[in-house]
Amino acid sequence: xxxxxxxxxxxxxxxxxxxxxxxxxxxLExxxxxxxxxxxxxxxxxxxxGANLQGxxxxxxxxxxxxxxGANLHGAILHKAYLIGADxxxxxxxxxxxxxxxxxxxxxxxxxxxGAxxxxxxLSxxxxxxxxxxxxxFLDANLQYANFxxxxxxxxxxxxxxxxxxxx
Amino acid sequence: xxxxxxxxxxxxxxxxxxLSxxxxxxxxxxEAxxxxxxLSxxxxxxxxxxxxxxxxxxxxxAxxxxxxLHxxxxxxxxLSxxxxxxxxxxxxxLRxxxxxxxxxxxxxxxTGWxxxxxxxx
Numbered sequence: 001x002x003x004x005x006x007x008x009x010x011x012x013x014x015x016x017x018x019x020x021x022x023x024x025x026x027x028l029e030x031x032x033x034x035x036x037x038x039x040x041x042x043x044x045x046x047x048x049x050g051a052n053l054q055g056x057x058x059x060x061x062x063x064x065x066x067x068x069x070g071a072n073l074h075g076a077i078l079h080k081a082y083l084i085g086a087d088x089x090x091x092x093x094x095x096x097x098x099x100x101x102x103x104x105x106x107x108x109x110x111x112x113x114x115g116a117x118x119x120x121x122x123l124s125x126x127x128x129x130x131x132x133x134x135x136x137x138f139l140d141a142n143l144q145y146a147n148f149x150x151x152x153x154x155x156x157x158x159x160x161x162x163x164x165x166x167x168x
Numbered sequence: 169x170x171x172x173x174x175x176x177x178x179x180x181x182x183x184x185x186x187l188s189x190x191x192x193x194x195x196x197x198x199e200a201x202x203x204x205x206x207l208s209x210x211x212x213x214x215x216x217x218x219x220x221x222x223x224x225x226x227x228x229x230a231x232x233x234x235x236x237l238h239x240x241x242x243x244x245x246x247l248s249x250x251x252x253x254x255x256x257x258x259x260x261x262l263r264x265x266x267x268x269x270x271x272x273x274x275x276x277x278x279t280g281w282x283x284x285x286x287x288x289x
Contacts, residue, residue, distance in 0.1 A: 140263045144239070148278040159262065162272050163286040 005031065014052075169195065178216075188226075257283075 005012045007026050012018075014034040018041050025045045035055045045065045054074045062082045070090045078093075080100040087107045094112050100120040110130040119139040123146045131151045138158045153164040169176040171190045178198040186206045194214045203223040207230050215235045224244045231251045239259040249269040256276045272283045 142261065142263060144259055144261050146259075148281075151278070153278060153281045157286065158277055159267055159272060159283065161286055162283045164277055164281045165284045167280050167282055 171195075 007028070008022060010016070010018055010021050010023065012028065012031050012033060014032050014036065016033060016036045019037050019039045021038070021041045023041060023043050023046055026043070027047045028051055029047050030050045031048070032052045033056055034052050036053070036057070038056055038058045038061050040060045041058070042062045043066050044062045046063070047067045048071050049067045050070045051068070052072045053076050054072050056073070056076045058076055058081050059079045060081060061078070063086050064082050064084045066083075066086045068086055068088045068091050071088070072092045073096050074092050075095045076093070077097045078101050079097050081098070081102070083101055083103045083106050085105045086103070088111050089107050089109045090111060091108075092112045093116050095115045096113070097117045098121050099117055101118070102122045103126050104122050105125045106123075106127070108126055108128045108131050111128070112132050113136050114132050114134045116133070116136045118141050119137055121138070121141045124142050124144045126146045128151045129147055129149045131148075133151055133153050133156050135155045136157075138156060139160060141158070143158075154166060156164045158164065171192060172185070172187055174180070174182055174185050174187065176192065176195050176197060178196050178200065180197060180200045182205055183201050184204040184206075185202070187210050188206045188208045189210060190207070191211045192215055193211055194216075195212065196216045197220055198216050198218045199220065201221050202225050203221050205222065205225045208226050208228040210227070210230045212230055212232045212235050215232070217235055217237050217240055219239045220237070221241045222245050223241060225242070225246070227245055227247045227250050229249045230247070232255050233251050233253045235252070235255045237260050238256045240257075241261050242265050243261050244264040246266045247270050248266045250271075252270055252272045252275050254274045254276075258276055258278060273285065275283045277283055
């Protein structure tokens with residue numbers, strides 16, 4: 001993808017300041033928004049497939065139904081973000097801060113969630129089949145009907161003072 | 169089975185019931201309404217509590233070893249000093265539950281995954 005593009009008047013580039021931006025349904029496939037400020041941005045239904053959002057700040061961002069397949073969200077801040085039904089298949093969410101995020105029904109198959117911070121997150125009906133959750137933290141998260149089949153939960157923390165271990 | 173004057177059966181409506189210290193070993197209370205129930209020091213070894221509703225229930229010091237708590241609704245329940253060794257907690261909702269001093273060794277959290285003490289804490 002060429003370096004800088006403009007959508008809805010917003011310049012899409014690394015470290016861009018897109019706070020509160022309206023990017024609903026925008027086609028942002030493969031863009032580079034590394035370290036961008038997307039605080040409260042509305043990205044509902046946006047196509048962010050394969051986008052680079054490493055270290056991006058997405059506090060309270062609306063990513064409902066967004067396509068984030070294979071996106072790089074390493075270390076991104078998704079605190080209280082709305083990710084209801086978002087497609088995060090194969091996404092890299094290593095060390096991402098997802099505290100209080102709403103991931104109800106999100107698709108997280110084969111996602112990398114190593115060391116991710118999911119305390120108070122809503123993960124009911126989320127699909128985590130094959131996801132890597134090594135060392136991830138889920139204190140007070142809602143996991144009802146979440147599917148962890150084949151997921152790696154080694155050393156994940158769901159209850160203070162306790163960790164998960166595979167049964168051999 | 170009658171305990172403390174309450175009928176113990178699947179789907180029983182036992183909201184706020186006082187079953188403290190009751191012997192409910194292997195009792196079948198599947199889908200029962202035990203919201204706000206008093207179950208401190210109750211003996212629930214191997215009990216079937218699948219999909220039970222225990223919102224804000226008092227389970228202090230209760231023996232829930234090897235109990236089936238699959239999909240149990242335990243939001244805000246007090247499980248401090250309770251024994252949950254080998255209990256099936258798959259899909260259980262433990263948000264805001266008090267677990268200080270509880271023994272969760274070997275409790276099942278997801279198929280193939282159990283809880284063990286975290287030596288780092």
